[in-house]
Every structure is written in C-alpha cells, then in structure tokens.
Amino acid sequence: MRVSRLWRAAAPLITAGALAVVGCSSSSDGDSASASAAPSQVSGTLRLGYFPNLTHAPALYGVEKGIFAKELGSGVTLKTSTFNSGVQEAEAVLSGALDAGYIGPNPAVNSFIKSNGEAVRIISGATSGGAALVVRPDITSVAQLKGTTLATPSLGNTQDVALRYYLKKNGLKTDTQGGGDVSIKPQDNSLTVDAFTNKAIDGAWVPEPPASRLVAAGGKVLVDEADEWPETKGQFVTTVLLVRTAYLKKNPEIVRRLVTANVASINGLNADRDAGAKVTNTALGKLAGKPLSDKVLTSAWKSLTFTPDPIAASLLTLAKHQQELGLIKNPKLDGIFDLTILNDILSKQGKPAVSDS
Incomplete structure (x- = not known):
C-alpha cells in the first residue's frame, strides 16, 4: 500500500x-x-x-x-x-x-x-x-524565554495554543505575527530539528516524536505538557x-x-x-x-x-x-x-x- x-x-x-x-x-x-x-x-x-x-x-x-x-x-x-x-x-x-x-x-x-x-x-x-517544550540546554526558566524564538507546528494548532497560553500565564506577550516578548514561528515539524540544530530557533513546543528528536539533538525539556494538567492528573x-x-x-x-x-x-x-x-x-x-x-x-x-x-x-x-x-x-x-x-x-x-x- x-x-x-x-x-x-x-x-x-x-x-x-x-x-x-x-x-x-x-x-x-x-x-x-x-x-x-x-x-x-x-x-x-x-x-x-x-x-x-x-x-x-x-x-x-x-x-x-x-x-x-x-x-x-x-x-x-x-x-x-x-x-x-x-x-x-x-x-x-x-x-x-x-x-x-x-x-x-x-x-x-x-x-x-x-x-x-x-x-x-x-x-x-x-x-x-506526548507534547513538550524543548529548548536550548542553557535555558533553565520561563523568564529566560524572553527574547527567544520558538517554533510550533502551525498557527492555532494544539501545541501553538499550548505554548501561547503558557507564555501568557507567565507574563510573556506574543502575537500572531511573530512579535512580542517571545517570537513564535509556526513551521512544519519536519523542519524543526534542523532549525534548532542550525540555531534558527531556540526551541519548540511540539508533539512526539519531534520533541524527543529535539532532545536527541541536544535540547532539554523545559515543560512537559502533562505537568500543566493537574486537574486531569496529567491526562x-x-x-x-x-x-x-x-x-x-x-x-x-x-x-x-x-x-x-x-x-x-x-x-x-x-x-x-x-x-x-x-x-x-x-x-x-x-x-x-x-x-x-x-x-x-x-x-x-x-x-x-x-x-x-x-x-x-x-x-x-x-x-x-x-x-x-x-x-x-x-x-x-x-x-x-x-x-x-x-x-x-x-x-x-x-x-x-x-x-x-
């Protein structure tokens, strides 16, 4: 087939x-x-x-x-x-x-x-x-995300909304044009690992397997999305x-x-x-x-x-x-x-x- x-x-x-x-x-x-x-x-x-x-x-x-x-x-x-x-x-x-x-x-x-x-x-x-925010290993806190460029699969998709909401509740502004305290760059998951390796982005909020591929490329998990859902016990x-x-x-x-x-x-x-x-x-x-x-x-x-x-x-x-x-x-x-x-x-x-x- x-x-x-x-x-x-x-x-x-x-x-x-x-x-x-x-x-x-x-x-x-x-x-x-x-x-x-x-x-x-x-x-x-x-x-x-x-x-x-x-x-x-x-x-x-x-x-x-x-x-x-x-x-x-x-x-x-x-x-x-x-x-x-x-x-x-x-x-x-x-x-x-x-x-x-x-x-x-x-x-x-x-x-x-x-x-x-x-x-x-x-x-x-x-x-x-199966979704996470993976970033450069030197970024250890949400405050350090200010001024960075992060990727998501596409504007308005599930991980894009998760990232924007996480940043908002932590006092960081974004907009749909890529401006604000954190620039969000929607792009195909197939491009994300190379963009991260080439330092075109500082991290990405993505599903699996791109999240684990980013970790294998030297990134670290800053946010496991499961931790953002205590009311449903991580589900x-x-x-x-x-x-x-x-x-x-x-x-x-x-x-x-x-x-x-x-x-x-x-x-x-x-x-x-x-x-x-x-x-x-x-x-x-x-x-x-x-x-x-x-x-x-x-x-x-x-x-x-x-x-x-x-x-x-x-x-x-x-x-x-x-x-x-x-x-x-x-x-x-x-x-x-x-x-x-x-x-x-x-x-x-x-x-x-x-x-x-």
Missing part, C-alpha cells in the same frame, strides 16, 4: 491505496448504508487523514496491521492521506476533500466553530499526552477522531466500522506496548523515509497514552485558552461530540462509557 504525503491542504488529495475495491462508490460520501446493514451490503469510500506522528499511532498502527481493512470490510475502499498540520487537515475536511481524520483538539474546535457547529463531529478519542487530549457530519449521516455503518477499527487499534497498542511501538515505527518509517532510532522511539513512546476517551474536559479547557488568547470568540461547543457509536461499542466490550463533558 502506498501512502501519500500532502504538504498543502489546497492540493488535491492523492489516493493512498485501496484496501478493498468491491462495489465502491464514486461519490464523495460513498453509498448510503443503514446502521444495521449486513457486511456484504455495505459499500463506499472512506477518505481518512492522519499525521506521521506517534501521537497518531492508532491510525499508523491500525493501517499497518490491517485492522482498518478488516473492520471496514471488503466493500469499503479506504484512501489515506497524511498531513503535517492540523490546520491543513481541518481545511481538507471542511472542503469535503476528507471524510474523517485523526486531528488535534484545537483544529477540531476551530472547524466546528467555523462551520457554525454544522460540519464536523468528534466521534472518538485516540491519544493523550490531556492530543488526538481525536473527527468525521464530517454529512458523511456520518449518509454512511453510519461505515463510521461505526471506522470507530470499531479505532478501538481495536487502541486495544492492540495497549495489549503489548513494545510490539505496538515497533509496528507504529515501521509505519512511520514508510512515511518519513526511515524509522525513528530506538533511543528516540523509547523516549517518545513512554509519554503517550492511547484511549478512545476524548478527555472532553481538557478539550473544553483548551477552547477557553484559545478564547483568552483572542484566537477564537465565544466558543459554543454544544454538539461537537457524538459519542453514541463509540459508547455502544465500548458497552458491548464490557467497558465503561466515556463522557462528552
């Missing part, structure tokens, strides 16, 4: 490969399917996006192990595309170029607000944790599974199978974390050109928790942080979660339901 890498959301999505091509629909939303349809009766296409990041391990692992192919069934064609930014992926979802995607909470919130609560729904969690949503509302309404059975695959992938990752890390790294290597070193993989993997719980309380808090920073206005998020399918699946597995509040 070949997986395409999309560097610009405006670019046409490239088919990553058909996992199954039986009775496929050529329409963007696939064929309608009732929630009770038998496997042989379900056909359509699912266009799924995710990142070449360990924080998107449920997608990487699930595609590599064939879990999505198995759960979606032979009548559903899966087309996958990868992104380096949640902002880019969100644009692809809103434009109708993607049907579903693994994405950070802040781009998910932005998409919901931008569409007046109509276009998207969060249907499951995926990953908690905070990093990745959710998002779907277009129109696709969910038209293809409820395909979405059910998607959520089933996500839960199965998470179960597999948690059943044997060491084996899960190796499979995920293999998938990552196919996308990035080479896998992570054992040192980076071990460091990054230990900070990640895989769970279908979207940790809704942390997502709602992140939205408030966006509002305080002036990045969004009056976030009304009623209806952003649709966890009905997820909780039905969890119930049948004898697991507790997850909350949307």
Whole structure:
C-alpha cells in the first residue's frame, strides 16, 4: 500500500491505496448504508487523514496491521492521506476533500466553530499526552524565554495554543505575527530539528516524536505538557477522531466500522506496548523515509497514552485558552461530540462509557 504525503491542504488529495475495491462508490460520501446493514451490503469510500506522528499511532498502527481493512470490510475502499498540520487537515475536511481524520483538539474546535457547529463531529478519542517544550540546554526558566524564538507546528494548532497560553500565564506577550516578548514561528515539524540544530530557533513546543528528536539533538525539556494538567492528573487530549457530519449521516455503518477499527487499534497498542511501538515505527518509517532510532522511539513512546476517551474536559479547557488568547470568540461547543457509536461499542466490550463533558 502506498501512502501519500500532502504538504498543502489546497492540493488535491492523492489516493493512498485501496484496501478493498468491491462495489465502491464514486461519490464523495460513498453509498448510503443503514446502521444495521449486513457486511456484504455495505459499500463506499472512506477518505481518512492522519499525521506521521506517534501521537497518531492508532491510525499508523491500525493501517499497518490491517485492522482498518478488516473492520471496514471488503466493500469499503479506504484512501489515506497524511498531513503535517492540523490546520491543513481541518481545511481538507471542511472542503469535503476528507471524510474523517485523526486531528488535534484545537483544529477540531476551530472547524466546528467555523462551520457554525454544522460540519464536523468528534466521534472518538485516540491519544493523550506526548507534547513538550524543548529548548536550548542553557535555558533553565520561563523568564529566560524572553527574547527567544520558538517554533510550533502551525498557527492555532494544539501545541501553538499550548505554548501561547503558557507564555501568557507567565507574563510573556506574543502575537500572531511573530512579535512580542517571545517570537513564535509556526513551521512544519519536519523542519524543526534542523532549525534548532542550525540555531534558527531556540526551541519548540511540539508533539512526539519531534520533541524527543529535539532532545536527541541536544535540547532539554523545559515543560512537559502533562505537568500543566493537574486537574486531569496529567491526562490531556492530543488526538481525536473527527468525521464530517454529512458523511456520518449518509454512511453510519461505515463510521461505526471506522470507530470499531479505532478501538481495536487502541486495544492492540495497549495489549503489548513494545510490539505496538515497533509496528507504529515501521509505519512511520514508510512515511518519513526511515524509522525513528530506538533511543528516540523509547523516549517518545513512554509519554503517550492511547484511549478512545476524548478527555472532553481538557478539550473544553483548551477552547477557553484559545478564547483568552483572542484566537477564537465565544466558543459554543454544544454538539461537537457524538459519542453514541463509540459508547455502544465500548458497552458491548464490557467497558465503561466515556463522557462528552
């Protein structure tokens, strides 16, 4: 299976490969399917996006192990595309170029607000944790960040908001043009390590594995984001599974199978974390050109928790942080979660339901 890498959301999505091509629909939303349809009766296409990041391990692992192919069934064609930014992926979802995607909470919130609560729904969690501010080793306090240049994956993405809020609460000003007490420079994660090594930036607030790669390049962790979430005991949503509302309404059975695959992938990752890390790294290597070193993989993997719980309380808090920073206005998020399918699946597995509040 070949997986395409999309560097610009405006670019046409490239088919990553058909996992199954039986009775496929050529329409963007696939064929309608009732929630009770038998496997042989379900056909359509699912266009799924995710990142070449360990924080998107449920997608990487699930595609590599064939879990999505198995759960979606032979009548559903899966087309996958990868992104380096949640902002880019969100644009692809809103434009109708993607049907579903693994994405950070802040781009998910932005998409919901931008569409007046109509276009998207969060249907499951995926990953908690795995983000940090890594800086030059001589920087030992937040006060020393004044006058520095720090990178984030993109303006308004989850780590960008986390950095700006952290600086704000510590009395340091920023703006969206790169000015203020600390200059924030949004850039692709693929560029961050080289920029740090070449001293073009003094550090970055990034997810895994870029965070551990920066440490391997001589940086030090100044802030582990888990420490910023005492109210949730260090748990905070990093990745959710998002779907277009129109696709969910038209293809409820395909979405059910998607959520089933996500839960199965998470179960597999948690059943044997060491084996899960190796499979995920293999998938990552196919996308990035080479896998992570054992040192980076071990460091990054230990900070990640895989769970279908979207940790809704942390997502709602992140939205408030966006509002305080002036990045969004009056976030009304009623209806952003649709966890009905997820909780039905969890119930049948004898697991507790997850909350949307």
